[in-house]
Amino acid sequence: MTTDYASQIISSFGPDRPRHILSLSGGKDSAALAIYLRDRVPDIEYIFHDTDKELPETYDYIGRLEAILGKPIVRTTPTDSFDHWLTVYRGMLPSNHRRWCTKMLKLKPFETYVGDGPVINYVGLRADENRTGYISTKPNILAVYPFQDDGLVRADIIGILEDSGLGLPPYMDWGRSRSGCYFCFYQQKIEWVRLLETHPTYFDLAMEYEERAVQFGEQFFWCQNEPLRELAKPERVARIKSDWDKAQAKKRANRKSLSLVETLGGLEVEDDSHLRDGCLVCSI
Incomplete structure (x- = not known):
């Protein structure tokens, strides 16, 4: 430059x-x-x-x-x-x-x-x-x-x-991959779990928005197919964490060794493919 x-x-x-x-x-x-x-x-x-x-x-x-x-x-x-x-x-x-x-x-x-x-x-x-x-x-x-x-x-x-x-x-x-509002609908389920554990007040506020939406004639879930109240149940949290750990272990096994800078942060920062459809002004 x-x-x-x-x-x-x-x-x-x-x-x-x-x-x-x-x-x-x-x-x-x-x-x-x-x-x-x-x-x-x-x-x-x-x-x-x-x-x-x-x-x-x-x-x-x-x-x-x-x-x-x-x-x-x-x-x-x-x-x-x-x-x-x-x-x-x-x-x-x-x-x-x-x-x-x-x-x-x-x-x-x-x-x-x-x-x-x-x-x-x-x-x-x-x-x-x-x-x-x-x-x-x-x-x-x-x-x-x-x-x-x-x-x-x-x-x-x-x-x-x-x-x-x-x-x-x-x-x-603590494992959030993106900036933006605490209830951003682009979050992965593991990120919702980590929001619940790190900022339970914000998780509760997001859940309130979700549950009020039905009053306007629509059933809406931030996670597309699962209400936050169900996601927050201990057994569901444990399952999401377990699935995430298994997926990451499998991914690591299929890749060559990563450098330190590629593994910094809660989520593996070398994999942000889920950000591609996000809003640039919100998440860059």
């Missing part, structure tokens, strides 16, 4: 000088990209869309990242809360088929913050992944992918985080 990465693409906007903006999700890739661009794009703006449904570990991570960057991370709190939009959508909870949460709590605040002037939006997709998700399609916003352009892969991203002193997001210590 050149000293000033942005100079390579500014010409796309003609005579208007664009703003440079990076949205932070609280995940490892956007955090690493913020550090990577800190000295390459001096006038970059860092923003964090606070849904008020984030994990406490996410707020801690954003706070520590802000200290490392040496400049403020703007919090773009949505004008209307999750509960407001839940009422607007008549009690219909978001799912992978109806991601209104991303649209209303992430994309809308982002586009409001950006306005109508030219913007370069930096996205933390790596060179070793091939996934898509929700990003803005406003004509005044140009999305760019520095990690892909420079060939940086997962090991490079973890190296950036470790070298900076920030490290991986702390929620990975």
